Amino acid sequence: MSGAILSTHGLIARYGDFQALYGIDFEIDAGEAVALIGANGAGKSTFLRALMGLLPVAAGMVRMEGTPIGGTATDRMVQMGVAIVPEGRRLFAGMSVEDNLRVAMDQAERLGRKGGWSLQRLHDLFPILKEKARTPVQSLSGGQQQMVSIGRALLCQPKLLLCDEISLGLAPKVIREIYAALPEVRAQGTSIILVEQDVGLAKQASDRLYCLLEGRVTLTGPSAEVTRDAISQAYFGGSHAVV
Ligand SMILES: Nc1ncnc2c1ncn2[C@@H]1O[C@H](COP(=O)(O)OP(=O)(O)OP(=O)(O)O)[C@@H](O)[C@H]1O
Ligand SMILES: [Mg+2]
Structure with missing residues (x-):
């Protein structure tokens, strides 16, 4: 066995009859950032959901x-140190920024997870x-909401952070701000799996990458x-023209 913090072997996931x-x-090592790229529908979010226990693992390890x-x-996954910044952010509408963050702090406390992230540190980061x-979170801009979503995951004190398209729909300046925070997350020894449609950004922000098709x-x-x-070949399959 390698020193991977997380690994999968032959992982299969289904939605009903659809595989x-x-x-x-x-696999991903401690402190490593791994990008997961691939076209719409390639299975990136499904993979993260399966890792997070949000979708059953049909087969594999x-x-x-x-x-x-x-x-x-x-x-239990949160308890073991995995946290997700989900596709579409999924904040608690009607609740303030701080109350959203407190939900995560309470969850971490209930599950007995300890670590270096606090409101104070999060405020330093964002x-x-x-x-x-x-x-209220619904009055925030998309980028600010994404920061809350990332903050909420960090307050679960993860060893492994799963990020699902954290740049989606955001202005370049905000994307830079959000991506600038990731080295600090890694400096804590936290590994990151980064689902990212922007291949350039994915490459820049990661040590290794996987492409799904x-x-x-x-x-x-x-x-x-x-x-x-x-x-390009891996993204689109065999015969597609190089862009
Ligand atoms: N809840 C669901 N029920 C049925 N099929 C689904 C469901 N969610 C995703 N799928 C299907 O599973 C496949 C993988 O979807 P997934 O959302 O993992 O792709 P993705 O790589 O994250 O794409 P995107 O870049 O669009 O977010 C697609 O064919 C999709 O239509
Ligand atoms: Mg997705």
Whole structure:
């Protein structure tokens, strides 16, 4: 067994009769950032959901620090140190920024997770969250909401942070701000799986990447070394023109 914080072998996931993942082999080491790229519908969110226990693992193995955990309930995954910034953010509408964050702090406390993240540290990372502490989340901009969503995951004190398209729909300046926070997260020793549609950004922000196509891994390698051609091929499949 390698020193992976999390690994999967032959992971299969389904939605009813529809098979979304066809045997994913994946691993991520402690402190590593791994990007997951691929076209719409490739299975990226499904993979994160399966890791987080939000979707059953139909077959295959998931290990966390060597221990098999496939199909573990979400609360237990949080307890083991996995947190997700979900697709579409999923904040509690009608609640303030701080109350949203407190839900995560309470969850971490209930599950006995301890770590270095506090409201104070989060405010240092994203100062706007302090300024907007009493503001209902639905009045925030998309970028500010994304910061709350990231903050909520960090307050679960994760060893492994799953980020599902944290740049989606945001202005370039805000994307830069959000991505600038990731090195600080990693400095805590937290590993990051980054689902990202922007391939350039995905490469920049990761050590290694995986490309999914129709539920299968079509490419994996060090982000600095995979070529544009290889990515294009893996992203669209065999015969598609290189963009
Ligand atoms: N709740 C669901 N019920 C049935 N099928 C689903 C469900 N969610 C996703 N799928 C299907 O599973 C496949 C993988 O979807 P998934 O959302 O994981 O893709 P993705 O790579 O995250 O795409 P995107 O970039 O659009 O977010 C797609 O064919 C999708 O239509
Ligand atoms: Mg998705």
